[in-house]
Amino acid sequence: MLNPIDTDSVIRDGGAVGKYPNEIHEGVAWWLGACLVITQQATRIAVAHDGHPITTKFAHRFCSGAINAQHYACNVRFIGHQTEEQLLKALTHFNGVPGAMLTASGTDDAPTIHIKLFNHQGIVLDNTNGLAEIRRLIAEDRVPIPVNTQAKGTIEPWQHRLAEGGRA
Numbered sequence: 001m002l003n004p005i006d007t008d009s010v011i012r013d014g015g016a017v018g019k020y021p022n023e024i025h026e027g028v029a030w031w032l033g034a035c036l037v038i039t040q041q042a043t044r045i046a047v048a049h050d051g052h053p054i055t056t057k058f059a060h061r062f063c064s065g066a067i068n069a070q071h072y073a074c075n076v077r078f079i080g081h082q083t084e085e086q087l088l089k090a091l092t093h094f095n096g097v098p099g100a101m102l103t104a105s106g107t108d109d110a111p112t113i114h115i116k117l118f119n120h121q122g123i124v125l126d127n128t129n130g131l132a133e134i135r136r137l138i139a140e141d142r143v144p145i146p147v148n149t150q151a152k153g154t155i156e157p158w159q160h161r162l163a164e165g166g167r168a
Contacts, residue, residue: 014125015032068146
């Protein structure tokens, strides 16, 4: 692992949480993307962020990790700047796919980044439905990579605006 993290303190609360750049870095987003695909056995996922410049960068790294997860050839629907509610609507719209919501809070000098992970039912991951396995994979530096170039997935920008109260 090129830039290790304290997995017990960062991989928690439904995904990953930490101050940037000291506790969490963009590589964590890559690892989480790949591990979400593997633990949820996903061929499709959806990813959204809150529009903050750092979470936008993290979201792109998350997507890159998700398309590079073993043999899954995952199709990532990148829905961009959305609310968590809109992401959850999108997960349903895409027929119950896992997803991730990336947000920032605090100061711009040292924002706290939160990457929240959801399973196929739109339930936040915890230690019983994938988070403990993700923590273990990252701690043991066993982050999955593609088996060959045909196993690499794709990232599709989702242009449809998810209107409040409307369908995705």
